[in-house]
Amino acid sequence: AQSVTQLGSHVSVSEGALVLLRCNYSSSVPPYLFWYVQYPNQGLQLLLKYTSAATLVKGINGFEAEFKKSETSFHLTKPSAHMSDAAEYFCAVSDSGTSYGKLTFGQGTILTVHP
Amino acid sequence: ETGVTQTPRHLVMGMTNKKSLKCEQHLGHNAMYWYKQSAKKPLELMFVYNFKEQTENNSVPSRFSPECPNSSHLFLHLHTLQPEDSALYLCASSHQAGGPNEQFFGPGTRLTVL
Numbered sequence: 676a677q678s679v680t681q682l683g684s685h686v687s688v689s690e691g692a693l694v695l696l697r698c699n700y701s702s703s704v705p706p707y708l709f710w711y712v713q714y715p716n717q718g719l720q721l722l723l724k725y726t727s728a729a730t731l732v733k734g735i736n737g738f739e740a741e742f743k744k745s746e747t748s749f750h751l752t753k754p755s756a757h758m759s760d761a762a763e764y765f766c767a768v769s770d771s772g773t774s775y776g777k778l779t780f781g782q783g784t785i786l787t788v789h790p
Numbered sequence: 791e792t793g794v795t796q797t798p799r800h801l802v803m804g805m806t807n808k809k810s811l812k813c814e815q816h817l818g819h820n821a822m823y824w825y826k827q828s829a830k831k832p833l834e835l836m837f838v839y840n841f842k843e844q845t846e847n848n849s850v851p852s853r854f855s856p857e858c859p860n861s862s863h864l865f866l867h868l869h870t871l872q873p874e875d876s877a878l879y880l881c882a883s884s885h886q887a888g889g890p891n892e893q894f895f896g897p898g899t900r901l902t903v904l
Contacts, residue, residue, distance in 0.1 A: 707890045718794070718880055718895030726890035765833065769888060777846065778823075778893060780833040 681781035694753040698766030794896035811866040813881030821887035827878040840887035
């Protein structure tokens, strides 16, 4: 069975500061990993995904994430936070087996950006 | 229309009502999904359709009944719901189900059951 743990349900940073959102996964087979963002009253939007190519993945809006197999982690980072980054972020895992469409999500991390 | 659309965006219903949620994708995808998003709980996958065939029913109560008449449309029929069913219901689609295929989400239907 696959699972995702996001450490910290709330993260608060100042504008211009580093953003670090933590995600650890568990999967019995090589995983595919995703980060999604959800703004208020909207659906989820894909930020980036890892599909076993480069371990450092760059996404939209200046975000990137690094896949570390030894640590079973896929933390999301952004060098400089912007007010518009305030949202809820979800890490998700999909295994490379035959679990059709079973994308397992973490509980989410709400990012607050202070001026 | 582009992407994934959902109607209605908001729905209030009594426990004895019957209503339906509609999802339409304009991306040429072959897989569609229903998720439930409740406060303080992770997103819960409810149903998966791949090439119009249901491939996953994640132990969803029978008061939720999905229908996928074609690859572009997905419905969720609701009847005799409970107050704990109040949530945001999200529809998503992907090229095919599973694996590295990213899912594209609609804006959701905010459901309130009185």
